[in-house]
Amino acid sequence: MRQMCPASFRERPDMTFSITRLGHHGDGIASGPDGPVFAARTLPGEVIEGEVTGDRIIAPKIVTPSTDRVAAPCPHYRRCGGCSLQHASDAFVEGWKAGLVRDTLARVGIDARITGVKTSPPNSRRRAALSGRRTKKGAQVGFHVAGGTDIVEGPDCRLLHPDLIAALPALDQITRLAATRGSEVTLHVTQTATGIDLSVEQAKPFDRDVMLALAPLAMAFARITWNGETALQQTPPVVTLGAARVMLPPGAFLQATAEGEAALVNAVNESLAGAQSVVDLFAGCGTFTFPIAKMAPVHAIEGDRALIEALAHGARHATGLKAVTAQVRDLFRNPLLSEELSRYDAAVIDPPRAGAEAQVAQLAASDLTTIAFVSCNPGTFARDAAILVGAGWRMGPVTVVDQFRWSPHVELVTRFDRG
Numbered sequence: 170m171r172q173m174c175p176a177s178f179r180e181r182p183d184m185t186f187s188i189t190r191l192g193h194h195g196d197g198i199a200s201g202p203d204g205p206v207f208a209a210r211t212l213p214g215e216v217i218e219g220e221v222t223g224d225r226i227i228a229p230k231i232v233t234p235s236t237d238r239v240a241a242p243c244p245h246y247r248r249c250g251g252c253s254l255q256h257a258s259d260a261f262v263e264g265w266k267a268g269l270v271r272d273t274l275a276r277v278g279i280d281a282r283i284t285g286v287k288t289s290p291p292n293s294r295r296r297a298a299l300s301g302r303r304t305k306k307g308a309q310v311g312f313h314v315a316g317g318t319d320i321v322e323g324p325d326c327r328l329l330h331p332d333l334i335a336a337l338p339a340l341d342q343i344t345r346l347a348a349t350r351g352s353e354v355t356l357h358v359t360q361t362a363t364g365i366d367l368s369v370e371q372a373k374p375f376d377r378d379v380m381l382a383l384a385p386l387a388m389a390f391a392r393i394t395w396n397g398e399t400a401l402q403q404t405p406p407v408v409t410l411g412a413a414r415v416m417l418p419p420g421a422f423l424q425a426t427a428e429g430e431a432a433l434v435n436a437v438n439e440s441l442a443g444a445q446s447v448v449d450l451f452a453g454c455g456t457f458t459f460p461i462a463k464m465a466p467v468h469a470i471e472g473d474r475a476l477i478e479a480l481a482h483g484a485r486h487a488t489g490l491k492a493v494t495a496q497v498r499d500l501f502r503n504p505l506l507s508e509e510l511s512r513y514d515a516a517v518i519d520p521p522r523a524g525a526e527a528q529v530a531q532l533a534a535s536d537l538t539t540i541a542f543v544s545c546n547p548g549t550f551a552r553d554a555a556i557l558v559g560a561g562w563r564m565g566p567v568t569v570v571d572q573f574r575w576s577p578h579v580e581l582v583t584r585f586d587r588g
Contacts, residue, residue, distance in 0.1 A: 183218050183219060183220050184201075184218065184219070184220075184221060185216060185217070185218050185232065186199035186200075186201065186206060186208070186216070186217050186218075186219075186226070187199055187200075187214075187215070187216050187217075188208065188211045188212060188213050188214065188215045188216075188217060189213060190213050191212070191213065191265055191577075192207065193269065193577060194253075194577050195209075195253045195254050195576070195577035196208060196209050196211075197209070197210075197211030197212060197213070197215065197217075197229075199217070201221060201224070203224075204224065205224065206221055206224055206225070206226060207224055207225050207226070208225070208226040208229040209229075209253070209315065210229075210253065210256050211229055211231070212234075212235040212237055212238055212256070212257055212261070213235065214233075214235045214236075214237075215231060215232075215233060215234055215235045215238070216231075216232040216233035217229040217230060217231055217232060218230045218232055235261075237257055237258045237260070237261035238256055238257065238258075239255075239256065239257065239258050241255035241256055242255060242291065242327050243255060243323075243325065243326065243327040243328070244325055245311075245321050245322075245323050245325065245326065248314050248315075248319075248321050249311070249312050249314065249315070249321040249323060250312050250313045250314050250315035250316065250317070250321070251311075251312035251321075251323070251326070251328055252327075252328060252574075252575035252576060253315065253575065253576055253577060254575045254576065254577065255327075255575045259288065262288075262571070262575070263286040263288060263569075263571070266286060266569050266571055266579050267283040267286055267569050269547060269579055270283060270547050270567060270569055270579060270581055271283055273547040273548060273550075273551045274547070274550075274551050274554065274567075276551065277551045277552065277554070277555040278555065278558075279551065279554055279555065279558055279564060281564070281567050282566045282567065283566070283567050283568075283569060284566040284567065284568050285568060285569070286568075286569040286570075286571055287428075287429070287432035287568060287569070287570045287571065288571040288574060289425075289426040289428040289429050289571065289572040289574050290428065290574075291327045291328070291574065292326075292327060292328070292329065292330060292331060292334075293330060293426040293427070293428055293572075293574070294328050294329050294330055294333070294425055294426055294572075294573075294574075295330045295332075295333070295359065295360035295423070295425065295426060295427060296357075296358070296359045296360070296423050296424075296425050297328075297329055297333060297357075297358055298355055298356070298357050298358075299311060299312065299340065299355070299356045299357075299358060300312065300313055300320050300353055300354075300355060300356070301320075301340060301341075301343070301344030301347065301348060301353065301354045301355075301356050302320050302344065302348060302351070302352070302353045302354075303344055303345055303348035303349065303350055303351065303352065304350075304351075305350070307341065307345060308341045308342075308344040308345045308348070309322055309341075309344075310322060310337055310340045310341050310344055310356065311323045311326075320353075322337075323337075324337060328574065328575065330360050332360045332365060333358050333360060333365065336358065336365050336367075336389055336390070339386050339389040339390070340356055340358070340367075342386055343356070343367070343369065343383065343386060343393075344356070346373075346379055346382050346383060347369050347372035347373055347379075347395075348372065348373070349373060352371075353371065354369055354370060354371050354372050355369070355370040355371055356368075356369055356370075357369075357370070357420065359406065359417070359421075359423055361391060361406040361407055361408050361417060362407050362408060362409055362414070363391045363404045363405065363406055363407045364389075364390055364391030364392075364403065364404065364406065365389070365390045365391060365406075366390070366391055366392050366394075366406035366417060366419075367390045367392065367393045367394065368393075368394040368397075368419055368420055369393065369394065369395050369396070370396060370397075371396075372395055372396050374396075375395040375396065375398065375400055379395075380400065380401075383400065383401060384401065387401040387403060388403065390403065391403055391404050391405070391406040392404075392405070392406050392419075394419040394420070397419065397420075399419065405417075408423060408454070410454065410455045410456055410458070410459045410460070410483065411434075411455070411458075411459025411460040411461075411462065411463060411487075411490075412459055412462075412463065412487045412488065412489050412490055413455060413459040413483035413484060413486070413487035413490070414483060414486065414487075415454050415455060415459075415479050415480065415482070415483035416479055416482065416483070417454065417479065418475035418476065418478070418479050419475075421453075421454055421475070421476060421479065422453050422454070422476075423454070423456075424456060424572065425572045425573055426572040428572065429570050429571075429572025429580070430456060430572075432568070432570045432572075432582075433456075433457075433543055433570055433580070433582050434456065434457060434460045436541070436568050436570075436582040436583075437457050437460070437461070437517050437541040437543065437582060438460055438461065438464070440517075440539065440541035440565075440582075440583075440584035441461060441464070441465070441515050441517065441539060441541050442464070444461075444464065444465045444514055444515035444539060445465055445514050445515075446465055446466050446467075446468075446512070446513045446514055446515070447461050447465050447466070447467045447468070447513060447514075447515045447516065447517060448467070448468045448470065448505065448510060448512075448513045448515075448516045448517075449461065449467055449468065449469040449470065449516075449517050450470055450500055450505065450516060450517065450518040450519070450520075450525070450528060451470075451471060451472075451500060451518060451519050451520050451521070451525070452469035452470055452471045452476075452477070452480060452495070452519075453471055453473075453476050453480075453519070454476050454479050454480050454483070455469060455479075455480040455483060455484070455493075456519070457517050457519065457541075457543075458480060458484075458493060459483070459484075459487065459490065459493070461517065462484075462487075462490040462491050462492075462493050463489065463490060463491070464491070465491055465515075466491045466492040466493070466494075467491070467492075467493050467494075468494045468495075468496065468513070469493065469494070469495045469496070470495075470496045470497075470498050470500060470505065471495075471496075471497065471498075472497065472498060472499040472500060472501070473497075474497045477495045477496070477497050480493075480495050481493075481495045500520075500525065500527075500528050501525070501527065501528075504525070504527045504528035504530075504531050505528065505531060506531055507531045507532075507534040507535040507536075508535075510531060510532060510535035510536075510537055511535050511536035511537065513537060514537060514538050514539070515537060515538065515539040515540070515541070516532060516537055516539075516540050516541070517540070517541040517542075517543070518532070518540065518541070518542055518543070519543035519544075520544070520549075520553075521545075522545055522546040522549065523546075523549060524544070524546065524549030524550065524552060524553045525553060526549075526552065526553060526556070529553040529556050529557060530556055532557065533556050533557050533559075533560035533562065534560065538586065538587055539584065539585070539586055540557070540562070540584070540585040541582065541583075541584055542554070542582065542583055542584070542585060543580070543581070543582045544580065544581050544582075545578070545579075545580045546579075547579055547581065550581065554585075557585050561587065561588045562585045562586065562587060562588060563585065563586050563587070563588040564583055564584075564585055565583055565584040565585070565586065566583065566584075567581050567582070567583040568581065568582050568583065569581050570582060
């Protein structure tokens with residue numbers, strides 16, 4: 170006997186819906202007979218038709234388009250999952266992301282003032298994780314289709330920096346070496362001042378045959394890392410952070426665009442103007458450390474030893490900076506205590522997406538006068554901001570930074586002062 174699906178998961182014939190808002194993932198949301206219904210690549214105010222499967226309309230037909238709907242600039246957008254908001258005007262996306270931050274903070278009782286949205290231009294992404302699959306005829310390299318496993322090749326990609334697009338033919342050849350038939354590898358590519366840094370993951374073992382075949386392709390890259398181990402290096406991959414040149418360790422974090430990094434750095438520097446001593450929490454390779462060190466001594470703390478060693482090496486060879494010191498410390502398990510923080514008069518904190526609840530509790534109880542807070546997750550930022558505000562800190566205006574253009578990803582930076 171055939172088992173019946175619950176009502177909320179049955180397929181329903183085509184119905185008409187009005188999109189009322191976008192969810193956090195950028196999908197349009199409408200009211201359905203059994204609750205909210207989600208439809209990708211739709212906009213508020215649009216009337217759509219489509220068959221409902223579960224709580225989704227897989228292939229919505231636009232009946233009445235929004236005035237904010239635009240023609241996607243990328244020819245691959247209909248299939249590619251690398252972007253999800255190219256159908257919306259830039260003005261709409263900026264307003265939506267600003268509203269997302271404002272609404273998220275309002276839910277914890279914080280009335281935020283958004284001063285603006287800094288959006289990175291097209292073809293500015295200098296860091297990406299691409300998928301590579303070996304096929305019967307060769308290889309495919311690109312982003313997955315939205316919600317699927319097929320790979321969309323993007324030679325006309327409007328997202329990636331031209332240097333990364335130029336490397337696609339070499340990445341195709343490397344995928345043929347790295348992947349077994351039908352399998353997939355991940356290709357992490359980062360544009361640096363000395364060339365592209367490539368890290369290949371889930372690859373076949375690196376043996377003599379692979380090395381000999383890879384050698385002619387190595388000229389297209391500064392370094393190739395294979396399953397976590399350096400395979401070939403023409404020159405160390407170097408990035409400029411403030412007045413320092415930093416050699417990136419394999420897999421090192423770097424802001425997604427140079428424009429996004431500049432927007433965050435400028436906001437942090439403005440927040441910390443006049444500081445006499447600064448502690449940089451979750452410092453990474455020194456994105457904020459080195460620009461701040463032009464103004465004041467900085468103590469940088471990061472849990473990843475390779476990142477701190479790269480930062481320290483960059484500090485030793487930089488000129489025109491105040492003192493820079495560095496420390497390896499897991500700020501999740503061992504946050505800097507309030508009395509340790511009170512040795513400084515200002516802090517900058519840029520935690521991962523999970524936020525830094527334990528560390529923020531210590532910041533709230535410290536004698537610091539200023540905190541520059543950078544976040545890549547409005548939800549965890551709102552939780553952490555509420556801790557500071559509850560302890561008497563005052564949050565300043567918020568700048569939204571959109572360096573993951575055409576995606577629902579949101580970053581922000583703001584300043585906290587003693588109330």
